[in-house]
Amino acid sequence: MECYRIDESGYTGFDLFNPIQRFQGATAIALSNEDAEYLIRHFFPKLQAAELKYRSLVKRSSYRQPLLELIGTVLSQHKCVTYVCNKRYLLVLMFLDYAVEPFYYERGFDFYEDGQNYSLASLLYTVGPSLFGREEFEALLASFQHAVKVKSDNSVRALVEAANRLKWRELPEALGPLAYASPECLAAIATPGVTTDAAMVVLQSLISRTEIMSDGAYCIEHDESKNLRNYHSLLQRLIDHQNEIEFRQSDIASIKFPLKLTSVSQVDSKVSPAVQIADVMIGAAIEAANGLTGLRTALLDPEHVMSLYAEHQFIHMVPSIDFEEQKRLRQGTQASKVIDYFAKNFGGK
Template identity: 70%
Template sequence: MNGYIIKRRLLAVCRVLQMECFRIDESGFTGFDLLNPEQQFQGATAIAIDNDEARRLIREHFPKLQADELKYRALARRPANHPRLMALQRNVLTHHKCVTYVCDKRFLLLLMFLDYAVEPFYYERGVDFYEDGQNYSLASLLYLVGPTLLGNGALDRLLASFQRAVKEKSPSALADLVAAARASRWRELPEALGPLARFAAPECLQAIAAPGVSTDAAFVVLQSLISRMEVIADGPYRIEHDQSKNLLIYHDLLQRYISHEDAITFCQSEIAGITFPLKLQSVTQVDSKASPAVQLADVMIGAAIEAVSTLSGQRAGTLDA
């Protein structure tokens, strides 16, 4: 009987190892603080590639590499590596399934503000706040003209108060949030700030103080990756990721996704959705030094974050954005 059980387990392990495997890595993680001026963008990359092929690509493009690990930031410092980095990315994107997601954390924080500090007010009054993407339109308006419209520094103070209130969930932090809204020129955009500034809407404050509500962007980034991996995977697949402290949060979220066995589909928009149970079967943490495939994911997300930072004018990157 013991031998039979061992054989069954070995067969199960073999089936898992034979599955298509996506390797993922992240960049720009700052926890609950989405206003970090040094890291405006957060993202992650998933690549369906095995370690042997990844090792071959690294040797092909960086035959003289002496470091123990391929790291984008280290390689990008040397101008001589730039053509090689571009060629490596081109090779990965041309021949392998690959998806990269990058978000502007300030814009994401504005969307969260509208989700918890505004939408409950409209919901209680029978208004569909999300109809026709109104939340995205209002977030875009706040992002672009809010700093001028609401007064000097008012939007920054409001967002800082919001993410602190979400984290602490204390009466004093919630009161400070309402005070920040009232101290702004909120009458210039009452649709967005009126629920807090005019009414201190209890339904909004309750939503902000609810357990589990967080401004951590990991959930959004990971869900965006999974929604695409589920589409491009041929069948059941698995994920490997680095053992870094940041990715521990991703690991826990992935395990929760895998454990959700009820059949249901969530539609975020007309072109984005996710269906449970997932094709994703397992998630494993690995040492990135022993995983050339994870190292390639580091290069892809590192280059993407640098490119979008350059295009947004945040700072000048080393590669051609």
């Protein structure tokens, strides 16, 4: 049976405001441990470390070219997909999902039609700091994240107050519902199971691709790290879901249940060369994202790393103010149905 090895980077749970880790992502590779071991020996014949770790390897200048060659070989010879998201942009999207959309839903408007939510989130992410003041805008998002986590009356009240401290009438479509304390929005924020944890978003994107890449039943193996425990339980719930249903998310993404994925297992990465290579893949992708956005100086050329990927091998969630392209990509999307379905069937713990 075909097996995909997965590793993640940048996971900070519900905290999408983490200043150190601005991007989150994961890589899935259909790669056997035998093939992975051969690749490691071929590209790093003198490596003495117990396991391959991107952060350790990239610090040594002599290993940077072999790293690029390894990444290029994996992408050209094996099924592989990498997902990377800007966590603050994702937080803005979640803000619209729970602090805005319920207001429109109650009034018969499809807030998600043709990806309008992505366009508005991109606009809010891009102009929010200058339109409302950076500190004030970030305080709003931090209050939203806190209210979703705590779900107390005081935290929700503080969120409404944060919205009213802004010049929200400059963009009432996005902030008006919360400024007026829309009961529908406040109820959505307080709903058990609603969270800003991005693990399901990451997995949903990865699985949408592994399902397409796999001809039949397949399995997933991942590291035993603390961060991946939540991924593990979510994957198992996706596997256990046996309802027959299919959703279109964009012109390149869809998801259908039951999944072809049949099992998920955890393994010590030290004994799984394939998981170690997944670590290299996602480590390089996250570093490239930080480098391309000017957040950090990348040790591997970010543009070179990204040029190794074919279009179908890389999924990203980042803001874009090319609104026509956003509309084309998501025209006819079933986003509202997807969100409702996942909230009903996979919300909570």
